[in-house]
Amino acid sequence: MTRLTRAALAAAFLFSLAARADAGSAEKVTTVEGITEYRLRNGLRVLLFPDPTKQTVTVNITYLVGSRHEGYGETGMAHLLEHMVFKGTDKHGNIPQELTAHGARPNGTTSFDRTNYFETFQSTEENLSWALDLEADRMVNSHIARKDLDTEMTVVRNEFESGENAPFGVLLKRTLAVMFDWHNYGHLPIGARSDIENVPIDRLQAFYHRYYQPDNAVLTIAGKIDEAKALALVEKEFSPIPRPARKLIPTYTVEPVQDGERTVTLRRTGDVQVLIAAYHAPAGNHPDAAAMEVLGYVLGNAPAGRLHKALVETQKAANVFGFFWSLDQPGAFLIGAEVRQEQSLDEARKLVLGTADGLVEHPITAEEVERARTSALKNISLTLNQAERVGLTLSDSIAKGDWRLFFLHRDHLRKLTAADVQRVATTYLKPSNRTIGEFIPTKSIDRVEVPASPDLVKALHGYAGDKAMAQGEAFDPSPANIEARTERPVEGGLKLALLSKRTRGGTVVATLTLHYGSTQLLQGKAAVEDLAVDLLRRGTKKHTRQQFQDELDKLKARLSLGGGGGQLHAGIETVRENLPAALALLAEALREPSFPPDQFAQLVQENLATIDQQRSDPGSLAGTEYGRHLNPYPKGDPRYTMTPEESTEAYRAATLEQAKALYAGLIGASNGELSVVGDFDGKEVAALASKLFGDWRSPQPFERIAHPYQEVAPEQKALEAPDKANAVFMAGQNLKLKDSDADYPALLLGNYMLGGGFLNSRLAVRIRQKEGLSYGVSSHLGAGSLDDGGFFQVSAIHAPQNTLKLEAATREELARALKEGFTDTELNEARAGWLQSRQVSRAQDGSLVAHLGHWLYLGRTMQWDADLEKRVSALTTQDIVEAMRRHIDPAKFTVVRAGEFNKKQ
Numbered sequence: 001m002t003r004l005t006r007a008a009l010a011a012a013f014l015f016s017l018a019a020r021a022d023a024g025s026a027e028k029v030t031t032v033e034g035i036t037e038y039r040l041r042n043g044l045r046v047l048l049f050p051d052p053t054k055q056t057v058t059v060n061i062t063y064l065v066g067s068r069h070e071g072y073g074e075t076g077m078a079h080l081l082e083h084m085v086f087k088g089t090d091k092h093g094n095i096p097q098e099l100t101a102h103g104a105r106p107n108g109t110t111s112f113d114r115t116n117y118f119e120t121f122q123s124t125e126e127n128l129s130w131a132l133d134l135e136a137d138r139m140v141n142s143h144i145a146r147k148d149l150d151t152e153m154t155v156v157r158n159e160f161e162s163g164e165n166a167p168f169g170v171l172l173k174r175t176l177a178v179m180f181d182w183h184n185y186g187h188l189p190i191g192a193r194s195d196i197e198n199v200p201i202d203r204l205q206a207f208y209h210r211y212y213q214p215d216n217a218v219l220t221i222a223g224k225i226d227e228a229k230a231l232a233l234v235e236k237e238f239s240p241i242p243r244p245a246r247k248l249i250p251t252y253t254v255e256p257v258q259d260g261e262r263t264v265t266l267r268r269t270g271d272v273q274v275l276i277a278a279y280h281a282p283a284g285n286h287p288d289a290a291a292m293e294v295l296g297y298v299l300g301n302a303p304a305g306r307l308h309k310a311l312v313e314t315q316k317a318a319n320v321f322g323f324f325w326s327l328d329q330p331g332a333f334l335i336g337a338e339v340r341q342e343q344s345l346d347e348a349r350k351l352v353l354g355t356a357d358g359l360v361e362h363p364i365t366a367e368e369v370e371r372a373r374t375s376a377l378k379n380i381s382l383t384l385n386q387a388e389r390v391g392l393t394l395s396d397s398i399a400k401g402d403w404r405l406f407f408l409h410r411d412h413l414r415k416l417t418a419a420d421v422q423r424v425a426t427t428y429l430k431p432s433n434r435t436i437g438e439f440i441p442t443k444s445i446d447r448v449e450v451p452a453s454p455d456l457v458k459a460l461h462g463y464a465g466d467k468a469m470a471q472g473e474a475f476d477p478s479p480a481n482i483e484a485r486t487e488r489p490v491e492g493g494l495k496l497a498l499l500s501k502r503t504r505g506g507t508v509v510a511t512l513t514l515h516y517g518s519t520q521l522l523q524g525k526a527a528v529e530d531l532a533v534d535l536l537r538r539g540t541k542k543h544t545r546q547q548f549q550d551e552l553d554k555l556k557a558r559l560s561l562g563g564g565g566g567q568l569h570a571g572i573e574t575v576r577e578n579l580p581a582a583l584a585l586l587a588e589a590l591r592e593p594s595f596p597p598d599q600f601a602q603l604v605q606e607n608l609a610t611i612d613q614q615r616s617d618p619g620s621l622a623g624t625e626y627g628r629h630l631n632p633y634p635k636g637d638p639r640y641t642m643t644p645e646e647s648t649e650a651y652r653a654a655t656l657e658q659a660k661a662l663y664a665g666l667i668g669a670s671n672g673e674l675s676v677v678g679d680f681d682g683k684e685v686a687a688l689a690s691k692l693f694g695d696w697r698s699p700q701p702f703e704r705i706a707h708p709y710q711e712v713a714p715e716q717k718a719l720e721a722p723d724k725a726n727a728v729f730m731a732g733q734n735l736k737l738k739d740s741d742a743d744y745p746a747l748l749l750g751n752y753m754l755g756g757g758f759l760n761s762r763l764a765v766r767i768r769q770k771e772g773l774s775y776g777v778s779s780h781l782g783a784g785s786l787d788d789g790g791f792f793q794v795s796a797i798h799a800p801q802n803t804l805k806l807e808a809a810t811r812e813e814l815a816r817a818l819k820e821g822f823t824d825t826e827l828n829e830a831r832a833g834w835l836q837s838r839q840v841s842r843a844q845d846g847s848l849v850a851h852l853g854h855w856l857y858l859g860r861t862m863q864w865d866a867d868l869e870k871r872v873s874a875l876t877t878q879d880i881v882e883a884m885r886r887h888i889d890p891a892k893f894t895v896v897r898a899g900e901f902n903k904k905q
Contacts, residue, residue: 025040025041025235025239026038026039026040026046026231026234026235027039027040027041029045030404030463032404032407032463032464032465033384033407033465033466033467033468033469034049034050034051034468034469035047035048035049035390035394035403036048036049036227037403038231038234040214040234040235040238040239041239041243042214042215042238042239042241042242042243043213043214043215043216043243044214044215044217044218044219044234044238044241045217045218045219046218046219046220046221046231046234047218047219047220047221047222047391047394047403048221048222048225048227048230048231049220049221049222049223049387049390049391050223050224050225050226050227050471051222051223051224051387051471051472051504052224052471052472052473052474053224053387053471053472053473053474053475053502053503053504054123054223054224054387054388054475054843054844055122055123055224055474055475055476055477055839055843056120056121056122056123056223056224056388056840056843056844057120057121057122057123057127057128057131057221057222057223057224057225058118058119058120058220058221058222058223058387058388058391058392059118059119059121059128059131059132059135059219059220059221060116060117060118060219060220060221060222060391060392060394060395061116061117061118061135061139061217061218061219061220062114062115062116062217062218062219062220062394062395062398062399063114063115063116063211063212063216063217064113064114064211064216064217064218064398064399065078065114065115065207065211065212065216066078066110066111066112066113066114066115066189066399067079067110067111067112067184067187067188067189067191068112068113068183068184068185068251068328068329069184069211069251070184070187070191070207073195073198073199073203074195074199074203074207075187075191075192075195076156076160076189076190076191076192076195076196076199077191077195077199077203077204077207078110078115078189078207079110079115079156079189079190079191080149080152080153080156080191080196080199080204081115081144081204081207081208081212082108082109082110082115082117083108083152083155083156084142084143084144084148084149084152084204084208085108085117085138085142085208085212086108086759087142087143087144087145087148087152087769088138088142088143089137089138089141089142089143090141090143091133091137091141092133092134092137092138094760095134095138095759096758096759096760096764096765096769097760097829098130098134099119099758099759099760099833100757100758100760100761100829100830100833101829101830101832101833102119102121102122102127102130102131102832102833102836103121103122103832103833103834103835103836103837103838103839103840104119104120104121104127104131104758104833104836104837104840105119105120105121105837105840106118106119106120106758109395110189111189111396111399112184112185112189112327112328112331112399113327113328113329113399113400114395114396114398114399116392116395117135118391118392119131120223120388120840121836121840122836122839122840122843123223123224123225125229128221128225128230128233129233129237132233132234132236132237132238133237135219135237136237136238136241139212139213139214139217139238139241140209140212140213140241142208142212144201144204144205144208145201146201149199149201149204150772151769151770151771151772152769152772153196153197153199153772154771154772154773154799155768155772155773155774155775156190156196156775157193157196157197157799158726158772158773158774158775158797158798158799159190159775160190160191160193160196160725161725161726161799162725162726162775162797163190163726164724164725164726165617165618165724165725165726167268167270167272167274167613168274168276168338170266170268171266171274171276172188172276172334173188174264174266175264175276175278175435175436176188176278176332177264178262178263178264178435179258179262179278179280179332179435180255181255181256182253182255182256183253183254183255183329184251184253185255185327185329185331185332210246210248211248213241213243213244213246214238214241214243215243215244216248218394218398218403219234219238220391220394220395220403221234221391222387222388222390222391223387223388223391224474251329255280255330255450257448257449257450258280258432258433258435258448259432260432261431261432261434261435261436262434262435262436263435263436264435264436268723269616269722269723269724270613270616271341271612271613271615271616272318272338272339272340272341272609272612272613273338273339273340273341273343273345273348274336274337274338274339275336275337275339275345275348275349275352275436276334276335276336276436277334277335277336277352277353277356277434277435277436278332278333278334278434278435278436279332279333279334279428279429279430279433279434279435280330280331280332280333280428280433280448280450281324281325281330281331281332281333281428281450282330282331282428282450282451283326283327283328283329283330283331283400283453284324284325284326284327284328284331284396284400284405285328285400285401285402285405285453285454285456286330286451286453286454287412287454287459288424288451289324289326289409289412290409290412290413290416290420291416291420291421291423291424292324292326292333292424292428293324293326293372293376293413294369294372294373294376294413294416294421295322295324295333295364295421295424295425295429296322296323296324296333296335297322297371297372297375297376298322298364298368298369298372298421299322299335299355299356300320300321300322300323300335301322301371301372301375302320303538303545303546303549303599303602304368304371304546304549305320305322306355307320307321307322307335307337307351307352307355308320310351310352310354310355311337311348311351311352312602312605313598313602314351315343315601315602315605316339316343316344316347316348316351317337317338317339317340317343317348317351318338318339318340318343318605318606318608318609319337319338319606319609320335320336320337320338320352321334321335321336321337321338322334322335322336326396326400327399327400328399328400328401328453329453330450330451330452330453333428333429335352335355335356336352337351337352338609340605340608340609340612341612349436353431353434353436356429357429357431359422359425359426359429360426363418363422364418364421364422364425365418366417366418368418368421369416369417369418369421371546371550371553373413373414373416374550374553374554375553376413377410377413377414378553378556378557378558380406380410380413381505381556382507382556382558382573384469384505385469385503385504385505385506385507385575386504386507387504393406394406397409401453401456402456402460404460404463404465405456405460407463407465407466408459408460408463411465427448428448428450430446430448431446432446432448433448469504469505470504470505470506471504472501472502472503472504472505472679473501473502473503475501475843477839477842477843477848478839478842479842479862479863479865479866479869480862480866482499482842482848482852482862483861483862483863485499485500485501486498486499486852486861486862487499487682488856489686491674491686491689491690491693491694492669492670492689492690492693492694492695492696493668493669493670493671493672493693493694493696493697493698494669494672494673494674494689494693494694495672495673495674495856495857496673496674496675496676496685496686496689496856497673497674497675497676497852497853497855497856498675498676498680498682498685498686499675499676499677499678499848499849499852500676500678500679500680500681500682501677501678501679502679503678503679503845505575506575506576506577506678506679507573507574507575507576507678507679507845508573508574508575508576508579508676508677508678508679508680508845509571509572509573509676509677509678509845509846509849510571510572510579510583510674510675510676510677510849511569511570511571511572511673511674511675511849511850511853512569512570512571512572512586512672512673512674512853513567513568513569513570513672513673513853513854513857514567514568514590514667514668514669514671514672515566515567515671515672515702515704515857516566516567516568516666516667516668516671516698516700516702517566517666517700517702517703517705518566518700518701518702518703518705519637519638519703519705519706520703521665521666521700522565522566522638522666522705523636523637523638524636525638525658525662526564526565526638526640526642526650527607527647527650527651527653527654528654528655528658528659528662529564529565529662530564530607531600531603531604531607531651531654531659532659532660532662532663532667533561533562533563533564533568534561534562534603535593535595535596535599535600535603535659536561536589536590536593536663537559537561537589538593538596538599538603539593539594539595539596539599540588540589540592540593540594541592541593541594542588542592543588544596545596545599548585548589551585552582552585555574555578555581555582555585556574556575556578557572557573557574557578557582557585558571558572558573558574559571559572559582559585559586559589561586561589565638565639565705566638566702566704566705568590568667570586570590571846571850572586573846575679576678576679576680579676579680579685580684580685580688583685583688583689583692584688584692587692587693590667590696591696593663595656595659595660595663597656600656600659604651604652604654607647607651608648608651608652611644611647611648611651612644614644615644616721616722616724617721617724618719618721618724618726618727618728618898618899619728619797619898620644621719621721621728621898622719622728622729622730622896622897622898623728623730624641624643624644625717625719625896625898626730626732626894626896627641628641628643629712629715629717629894629896630710630712630732630733630734630791630894631710632710632712638705639705639707664699665699665700666698666699666700667698667699668696668697668698668699669693669694669696669697669698670696670697670698670702671698671702672693673853673854673856673857674689674693674853675849675850675852675853675856676849677845677848677849677852678845704786706786706787707784707787707789708787708788708789709734709735709736709737709787709788709789709790710734710789711734712733712734712894714733714891714892714893714894714895715894715895716894716895717894717895717896717897718896718897718898718901719896719897719898719899720898720899720900720901720902721898721899721900722900722903723900724800724899724900725799725800725900726797726798726799726800726899727797727798727799727800727803727897727898727899727900727901728795728796728797728798728897728898728899729794729795729796729797729798729803729806729807729810729895729896729897730793730794730795730895730896730897731793731794731795731807731810731893731894731895731896732780732791732792732793732794732893732894733791733792733888733889733892733893733894734789734790734791735782735783735790735791735792735887735888736788736790736887737782737783737784737788737790737887738783738784738785738786738787738788738790739783739784739785740785741783743883743886743887744783745868745871745872745875746875746879746880746882746883746884747781747783747792747880747883747884747887747888748781748872749827749830749831749834749872749875749880750817750822750880750881750883750884751779751780751781751792752830752834753817753822753826753827753830753880754779754813754814754817755777755778755779755780755794756778756779756780756781757830757833757834761778761779762813762816762817763777763778763779763794763796763810763813764777764778766809766812766813767796767806767809767810767813771805771809773796773798773799773802773805773806773809774796774797774798774802774806775797776796776797777794777795777796777797777806777810778794778795778796779792779793779794779795780792780793780794780795785858786858792887792888794810794814796810798899800899800900800901800903803897803899803901807895807897811890814888814890815890817881817884818881818884818885818888818890820881821877821878821880821881821884822877822880822881823877824877826877827875827876827877827880831872831873831875834872835869835872835873838865838869
């Protein structure tokens with residue numbers, strides 16, 4: 001990139017001195033619900049959201065540039081630039097390595113109206129200073145060099161190709177292109193392949209210099225921070241950047257009123273039919289946005305949504321959807337269905353369109369609006385409980401014009417009436433405003449004039465929002481402190497791990513795992529077991545499926561429930577006062593399921609549709625073949641990997657009576673673990689666990705299904721996946737390895753350096769960053785805790801024509817690691833990053849509660865974690881290479897590739 005001249009540097013230095021001399025250089029703008037906005041003289045807007053609850057900080061910088069700002073021939077440029085900004089500056093030459101060294105959870109995303117970069121890391125002044133220095137530096141000093149573009153272009157193209165494998169994604173791209181005549185919302189941010197491949201470096205550099213400037217950015221810092229110190233660091237790093245002289249040109253293209261129904265038909269290889277009906281809709285910052293969001297819920301939600309009732313419950317479609325695309329300018333409202341090949345697409349189309357058109361004769365009800373509102377407000381409330389979620393979520397509100405829109409939208413939801421939703425439904429969901437898969441002439445002209453974006457200054461004048469939420473405690477996520485704070489009583493057959501602490505908003509999370517059955521008792525019952533477990537939350541003896549979901553929404557609770565192979569897992573996220581009721585609702589689902597016949601039929605169809613999608617998907621093809629070879633169990637064994645054909649047969653043959661019998665004959669709470677982390681009363685929860693589950697005995701003794709090491713001969717397999725632009729590569733071997741073995745720590749860190757970390761791993765640097773062969777390449781190490789069945793595996797997506805280059809590069813990097821090992825610098829930086837990443841993980845209550853629950857099952861305490869980290873801290877480079885040589889042998893690798901390899905290039 002063009003470097004700053006000496007004169008510019010001198011000016012920046014003088015500007016910095018002036019900024020530091022003036023204590024008021026950061027102007028306070030407003031405060032809403034604990035978030036304070038400041039503005040620097042160079043135009044940078046800064047949002048500070050202190051939350052001492054967690055030992056982490058999230059730094060998120062949002063640039064007001066996305067695919068909407070791209071010119072002709074520049075599609076995909078904003079997204080390509082997102083990749084290029086990770087390539088480094090003179091000061092920060094290896095950004096992926098720095099992110100890894102600081103144990104950060106980073107990423108960047110590009111949308112229609114904005115691009116954002118974020119990193120979550122352990123809360124230290126050094127980490128925050130580093131992150132702000134990094135973001136300030138790459139704001140204006142990123143290289144954006146030709147050599148980096150040459151390799152990154154192929155990575156982005158591979159990401160484009162990956163999207164080309166998804167029928168819905170490709171159909172959406174075609175639908176938007178037909179729907180929008182001129183506006184850039186007609187182009188997905190991934191861009192056109194030809195633009196990605198041919199973008200001139202000077203245009204990319206000009207795009208970067210135009211939009212990556214302080215007056216076009218909003219910096220958000222959320223988490224455990226001292227607000228004054230954080231603001232001082234922001235001023236130190238960002239104030240020296242001068243406000244640019246250029247003036248940004250606003251988007252002045254206005255999409256004309258659509259004057260008739262439009263159609264587009266896409267014919268490509270695939271196994272599931274998809275229907276999309278898209279309508280022009282107002283901007284996400286328009287007062288109608290809340291009503292449009294609720295309308296999407298009323299139509300597309302399961303199981304109460306109108307489309308679900310009209311198509312899924314009648315088995316005319318496998319899945320349906322409906323959602324409002326909330327953007328800065330007038331955008332889109334979409335509904336549709338996923339239809340299996342044996343079902344009629346014509347009939348599904350009639351039902352989808354008939355449901356939308358029928359809103360005139362069958363108006364929206366107050367009950368539908370209340371259900372949607374409750375669900376939406378629940379999600380907003382749970383988001384506000386997590387500072388890192390708020391920090392990232394605000395990017396989309398910022399993109400629509402102002403971060404406070406997040407709260408204003410919530411206020412609009414609160415005031416919404418059925419009449420409001422009915423009005424937007426009849427205003428926008430008209431045939432003349434619709435784009436679907438066919439063209440239908442019409443004699444009557446009924447066009448829609450979409451309103452312009454409102455005056456936000458007027459709409460937000462004097463806005464204060466709700467009272468800021470109460471903070472939680474500053475919790476130390478070290479193993480020693482977690483162990484000291486955790487209680488482990490036993491209630492009936494359940495083992496308990498209870499870690500009570502004050503949290504923001506009184507949040508609390510819980511996991512429950514039940515163990516049941518045996519290899520013999522579950523023989524040949526994989527599909528029946530899956531259906532039986534999934535049915536548990538689809539209706540109880542007290543509540544229908546929808547009533548059950550309504551109760552969860554009222555309790556501000558999220559419930560997940562699933563399992564298989566002799567284990568049932570449940571998860572709860574709620575707030576302190578509602579935890580007892582949420583646990584009681586979970587117990588009701590587990591102990592009093594009603595097994596509704598209609599829900600069983602729907603579940604069978606949903607599973608069959610999923611299997612249909614897997615038949616031609618390269619990732620599914622490769623994964624199935626790889627799993628079948630590396631885990632050669634006999635057919636019917638719970639550990640057996642079924643083919644799509646076998647899975648289809650199993651789900652078709654499964655009956656409701658079999659599901660009921662499996663539940664009644666196997667599932668109980670004689671063997672299980674309940675872990676809870678957050679704001680709760682430990683004695684109350686322990687007593688409640690005893691009351692809810694203490695007398696629930698398992699009908700049959702539980703016998704753990706073992707996963708021992710199996711010696712497998714290596715194989716090379718290439719699976720053809722016609723008409724798929726993206727291919728999948730998988731290679732690896734089984735390892736005789738337990739996580740208690742002496743070599744485990746060395747293998748763990750060796751894998752982290754080889755391919756288990758972020759973009760700085762050996763494989764990522766070689767295959768993604770230098771050669772641009774893959775968007776996603778990584779290695780994985782697995783080790784048993786109770787059995788010695790471990791594994792090592794490398795996987796990557798890539799263009800089919802690059803499959804041999806990819807495999808050769810992978811083998812070369814493995815051979816180099818096994819021959820030369822790693823440097824002391826690599827080891828020290830990786831170890832520091834790995835240790836910090838574990839702190840970050842333990843600071844997330846969802847991760848911690850699952851970890852404590854698993855340790856209950858294994859009979860471990862957090863001392864095990866402390867010991868592992870101590871063992872990792874003592875490793876030398878020689879320890880690592882010797883352990884890798886003892887266990888990893890590329891000559892024993894099974895390699896599976898799936899893609900369109902026979903196509904002539």
